[in-house]
Amino acid sequence: MSEVVVSIHDLVKRYGEKLAVDQFSLEVEKGEILGLLGPNGSGKTTTINCLLSLLHFDRGDIQIFGKNMKPEAFDLKKRIGVVMQNVAVVDTLTVEENIDFFCGLYVHDKKERKQLVDDAVEFTGLSEHRKYKPKKLSGGLLRRLNIACGIAHKPELIIFDEPTVAVDPQSRNAILEGIRKMNEKGATIIYTSHYMEEVEELCSRIVIMDHGKNVVAGTAAELKASLKNRETIHISLRKALTEEELQGLREINHVYDVRETKGELVIRCDGGEHNLVHIMNYLEEKQIHFGRVTTELPTLNDVFLEVTGKELRD
Amino acid sequence: MFGHVFIYQMKQLFRQKWSIGWNFCFPLVLATVFFFGFGNLIKEDPDVFKSVEVGYVNETSQEDTLFEQLLDGLTEVDEDSDRDNPLLILHEMTADEAEEKLKAGEISGYYLETTGADSTGADSTEALAKSSAKVGTEAFTEVSTASTETDIKLKITENGIDATILSQVLKSYQNSESMVKRVMEEHPENIQTVMDELTNDNQDFISQKVFNKNVAPFVNYFYALLAMASLFGSWMCTAMLQGMCANMSERGKRFECSPTNKMTAVFAGLLACTILQGLADTIVILYINYVLGIHFGGNLLVVIALSFLASAMGISCGALIAAICKSESLLIGVPIAFSMICSFFSGLMVGNIRAIVEQKCPFFNRINPAAVYVESIYRFCNYGADQKFWNSVIIMVCMTLGCVVLSSLFLRRRSYGSL
Numbered sequence: 001m002s003e004v005v006v007s008i009h010d011l012v013k014r015y016g017e018k019l020a021v022d023q024f025s026l027e028v029e030k031g032e033i034l035g036l037l038g039p040n041g042s043g044k045t046t047t048i049n050c051l052l053s054l055l056h057f058d059r060g061d062i063q064i065f066g067k068n069m070k071p072e073a074f075d076l077k078k079r080i081g082v083v084m085q086n087v088a089v090v091d092t093l094t095v096e097e098n099i100d101f102f103c104g105l106y107v108h109d110k111k112e113r114k115q116l117v118d119d120a121v122e123f124t125g126l127s128e129h130r131k132y133k134p135k136k137l138s139g140g141l142l143r144r145l146n147i148a149c150g151i152a153h154k155p156e157l158i159i160f161d162e163p164t165v166a167v168d169p170q171s172r173n174a175i176l177e178g179i180r181k182m183n184e185k186g187a188t189i190i191y192t193s194h195y196m197e198e199v200e201e202l203c204s205r206i207v208i209m210d211h212g213k214n215v216v217a218g219t220a221a222e223l224k225a226s227l228k229n230r231e232t233i234h235i236s237l238r239k240a241l242t243e244e245e246l247q248g249l250r251e252i253n254h255v256y257d258v259r260e261t262k263g264e265l266v267i268r269c270d271g272g273e274h275n276l277v278h279i280m281n282y283l284e285e286k287q288i289h290f291g292r293v294t295t296e297l298p299t300l301n302d303v304f305l306e307v308t309g310k311e312l313r314d
Numbered sequence: 315m316f317g318h319v320f321i322y323q324m325k326q327l328f329r330q331k332w333s334i335g336w337n338f339c340f341p342l343v344l345a346t347v348f349f350f351g352f353g354n355l356i357k358e359d360p361d362v363f364k365s366v367e368v369g370y371v372n373e374t375s376q377e378d379t380l381f382e383q384l385l386d387g388l389t390e391v392d393e394d395s396d397r398d399n400p401l402l403i404l405h406e407m408t409a410d411e412a413e414e415k416l417k418a419g420e421i422s423g424y425y426l427e428t429t430g431a432d433s434t435g436a437d438s439t440e441a442l443a444k445s446s447a448k449v450g451t452e453a454f455t456e457v458s459t460a461s462t463e464t465d466i467k468l469k470i471t472e473n474g475i476d477a478t479i480l481s482q483v484l485k486s487y488q489n490s491e492s493m494v495k496r497v498m499e500e501h502p503e504n505i506q507t508v509m510d511e512l513t514n515d516n517q518d519f520i521s522q523k524v525f526n527k528n529v530a531p532f533v534n535y536f537y538a539l540l541a542m543a544s545l546f547g548s549w550m551c552t553a554m555l556q557g558m559c560a561n562m563s564e565r566g567k568r569f570e571c572s573p574t575n576k577m578t579a580v581f582a583g584l585l586a587c588t589i590l591q592g593l594a595d596t597i598v599i600l601y602i603n604y605v606l607g608i609h610f611g612g613n614l615l616v617v618i619a620l621s622f623l624a625s626a627m628g629i630s631c632g633a634l635i636a637a638i639c640k641s642e643s644l645l646i647g648v649p650i651a652f653s654m655i656c657s658f659f660s661g662l663m664v665g666n667i668r669a670i671v672e673q674k675c676p677f678f679n680r681i682n683p684a685a686v687y688v689e690s691i692y693r694f695c696n697y698g699a700d701q702k703f704w705n706s707v708i709i710m711v712c713m714t715l716g717c718v719v720l721s722s723l724f725l726r727r728r729s730y731g732s733l
Contacts, residue, residue, distance in 0.1 A: 015732055052571050054560045055730055074573035082571045088564035090557065092329035093322070104318040105572035149568065 011060035035203030081155030140171025369424030423470035551632025611695035630717035637724035
């Protein structure tokens, strides 16, 4: 059985009357990259702040590495790295000094720290910018510096709170690649985001949060498999279909929803293979002329839409 | 850990442009403005060395008392002095005339010498203590000294440099009187020499104490300027604490996620701020003293030491502000308002405001850190390390410790209700 690194049980956090986290439970195993996905205001950051003991909570239990997490649990904090949602660096210090300053809060030995700083600079690709002040860095480089400050002490558990917000695609890819490398080196990672694509790409397991609750959890494949809709086919039509033709489409095996809007036919299937072939055969048989045909597999947004009834980025 | 945080706080603060601007440069600029505003009056304007118009009422049976001889000596221009006018212009008159001229403002005060009652040495000491204590910022009307031969009373209408001079003359006379009497009894042939020396000594004493050291009302503005500079340390402190508290900044969150004892880090930061602010104040003091040539009148090292204490006080006040205020905008606005209001009431803009407050609401002068600091320098530079000086120092130490303890209680909390 794998070692549980983080265990949150029945966490409740209120801001006055507002329930920010509602009986949220979660377990993260060693070596995992857990994606915490949810729209803005769903309670992700509050959960992370409770996990880090920055916020005190109303109810529940949080354990990290098998021990209760408390504000003064310095032995646990030493093993945790945090990359905040907003860039948290010191403007007046250079890249190197920033990393050394924050790393020095964890590692007291100067020699060891120097090596760690060098590694972090190398790892985040900031070698050419060591002597730069943050103001001279681009947005992407600044994010990398933010990451370097959080991970320089080589923590076993790293929490990334939406690290790619407002980052260009190139820098985003570099950041995701870096996180993957850290995980390969043995770090357990909790990654919060409202970008489902990157969570899907990066995370070995995903928890979707909404209204402070754990709505659904599993691997990306498991989540998608839990959907009724497994395939969506879009067909552009030259002319409108008759009700009889639409009914014929609905009777094809695995097709459960057929809609025609503005010259486009949208067909949803609940599983099965070769759905597209069966539909094409039917259209040819009925001599229905059609144009472009596309097919979509379900996304995490579909999962979110199905379990919460709203778009992820609303 | 303490050293690591301390070094990085020093680096951060040294590189802050606003810190260099407000904590280092602004006081220098303001000192220069003050200097050109009235600094030259202190240095060059003969009016500043205007002789003190003083009345003398002799109601003793003697025609030429020792005290009168001393006063006569002070009406002559000292050859060694760079002044062209004497310290005193003496007007002999009756008590009624003196009272009239005092009310009309024609004289700054008058000495009334009467035949002595059966005063004892203890009375004399008490009277002197009264005389000494009443000179300074407090309003007073009458000080006196007494000897076995005569009683001498000094009556003045308002506080200020003239009052200081007249009081110093009286005090100086009292200190020397016993020696003169001893010579008269034991070596009457040497009495003229002693009187000459006494006059010269008094000239020197007064000149050194009062004029050459520029102890003029204008210098109070420079004291208040130093107080303002020290209280500017409160901004430095709020900025420093902003980076250590999770409820104030993202950097604070990162800091509080680390396995660092917050209070150790806070104290390292406070020390860094105090040293930096103390250095800034030292530069201002040296600039005023050596570049502008305005001497404070006391031992410069003690003035610098006082500025370090005042810096610690300003910074601890900043810590308390940061501990109480949660809004980021308040962390800028409150220290600014605090520094400026306290400095205003210590005499930064209106020279005699501290004396007015002392009359109307003396308690405010005891709790206004800028006023306490100004009082401490004023006392030290004018009267040395007297009781009032030590009182001010003790108040500053108590304020510093009180603010540090209170802010520690607020800041030590390591988790928050909301962020």
